[in-house]
Amino acid sequence: MHPRRPDIDEALADLRTRVPGGGIVDHWSSDPAWPTPEQQRLKDAWRDSMAQALEQALARPAFEPITIPEARSPPDWEFIVAHALKRHGGPVAAFPSFSTTRQQDGDTFITLGTTYDELVIYQGPLELHGHVHLAGTVVVLGDLIVHGALMDGDPADSGLVVIGNERVRALYTGSDHLVVGDLEADLMVLSGSDGSWDVGGEVRARIKLEESGLRGTAGEELRRRLEPAPSEDLLEDGWELCLEVGRGRLRVREG
Numbered sequence: 001m002h003p004r005r006p007d008i009d010e011a012l013a014d015l016r017t018r019v020p021g022g023g024i025v026d027h028w029s030s031d032p033a034w035p036t037p038e039q040q041r042l043k044d045a046w047r048d049s050m051a052q053a054l055e056q057a058l059a060r061p062a063f064e065p066i067t068i069p070e071a072r073s074p075p076d077w078e079f080i081v082a083h084a085l086k087r088h089g090g091p092v093a094a095f096p097s098f099s100t101t102r103q104q105d106g107d108t109f110i111t112l113g114t115t116y117d118e119l120v121i122y123q124g125p126l127e128l129h130g131h132v133h134l135a136g137t138v139v140v141l142g143d144l145i146v147h148g149a150l151m152d153g154d155p156a157d158s159g160l161v162v163i164g165n166e167r168v169r170a171l172y173t174g175s176d177h178l179v180v181g182d183l184e185a186d187l188m189v190l191s192g193s194d195g196s197w198d199v200g201g202e203v204r205a206r207i208k209l210e211e212s213g214l215r216g217t218a219g220e221e222l223r224r225r226l227e228p229a230p231s232e233d234l235l236e237d238g239w240e241l242c243l244e245v246g247r248g249r250l251r252v253r254e255g
Contacts, residue, residue: 007054057091078139079139082119113158125143134158134160181199185208222241
């Protein structure tokens with residue numbers, strides 16, 4: 001057993017019992033109820049890899065991205081390591097570190113993170129003015145507020161964990177996406193990718209739908225509830241629809 005394993009186990013227990021919404025970590029666990037010896041061995045190896053990552057992160061004088069074993073990993077890995085690092089006062093990133101910003105046609109696009117096999121932990125609350133993409137895995141220690149549209153990426157190379165509340169104008173989600181607190185959005189579009197999302201608090205999405213249904217019944221609802229009514233072209237592309245809501249050009253009608 002890695003000497004940092006107790007720190008990982010204590011962080012997991014703290015999430016389950018003290019952090020509002022932290023019990024969500026159990027929703028993402030793949031641990032069998034009655035593990036076989038081989039399953040227990042794999043679980044111990046997985047926890048030891050988290051302990052090793054925590055030790056390396058605590059040893060650094062300044063924050064650097066944490067390498068994720070075997071590239072993308074279950075979301076609870078990022079969740080637990082980030083919380084353990086916070087509990088021990090380890091270094092985390094302050095925005096705009098490990099991000100890029102570009103301007104295009106009057107819009108601001110912000111990319112958070114680095115690459116598919118690295119984890120970046122930001123100190124929150126994090127408030128961003130623009131449209132946000134992810135590169136690799138990102139954890140926010142605190143609230144995340146996006147004045148624009150958020151695309152969480154592809155489950156093969158990105159993921160997002162918010163240990164707090166999340167508020168976005170429009171969310172296009174297809175990757176692993178976990179929010180410990182509440183999730184609030186004017187528009188939430190599920191892209192149909194293989195990622196999973198879960199929320200420990202309340203989901204307050206004024207409109208929530210799947211991209212595959214934009215031209216069907218959902219499309220009729222969007223024409224009725226958004227002003228001005230979206231064009232046929234927008235109903236072909238969920239991300240472009242989110243961008244228009246994120247820009248404020250489309251608004252959800254009251255009621």
